[in-house]
Amino acid sequence: EIVLTQSPGTLSLSPGERATLSCRASQTGNSNHLAWYQQKPGQAPRLLIYDASRRATGIPDRFSGSGSGTDFTLTISRLEPEDFAVYYCQQYGRALPLFGGGTKVEIK
Amino acid sequence: EVQLVESGGGLVQPGGSLRLSCAASGFTFSSYSMNWVRQAPGKGLEWVSYIDSSSSSIYYADSVKGRFTISRDNAKNSLYLQMNSLRAEDTAVYYCARNRLAMYWGQGTLVTVSS
Helix, strand or coil, rough: CCCEEEECCEEEEEECEEEEEEEEEEECCCCCCEEEECCCCCCCCCCEEEEECHHHHHHHHEEEEEEEEEEEEEEEEECCCCHCCEEEEEECCCCEECCCCCCCEEEC | CCCEEHHHEECCCCCCEEEEEEECCCCCHHHCCCCEEEEEECCCCCEEEEECCCCCCEEEECCCCEEEEEEEEECCCCCEECCCCHHHCEEEEEEECCCCCEEECCCCCEEEEEC
């Protein structure tokens, strides 16, 4: 059974700083079918990145995704106040989609 | 505009049943697979169930297999989740989402299982 492990659990940064979030799969699945979502309190998740590196419609270019195989990264180049939230990775290329445990990006 | 609106959540006793609905609009519902995803209070996202556009492929998370049943009515643009033998650990906000790669989500409906 594939497990998606996100690290770190919490990232404490200041606005304007760069955020680097990791998502590691326990085994190789469909390596490009990796997505990232942002979730703010009381809201549904919002799709940011799909196919590991493609930005969803309307997503600012400060968000970028990279990686393949078992290691994936979401980078936020310069944190804006509205970027402080929880981020989830997801493998969606399998019969049973799977989410990682999430990384909370909080204001330092 | 794509809209997904869940309903049917509430308080139910352990062992009880509940039926969630998701009303879809703004797109050709019959052309898309649909999913239920849940989130326990203060916890992460957990995918619950998947149904393809014609109801020919259905999958469940192990945690709900044998207790939950997903279905859809394409004529009514609606998705359903019948939840039986509910447990305290099923307490969560339940979201419907379009496709496994979920661009569109509903606002969620809260299910609380407690005596």
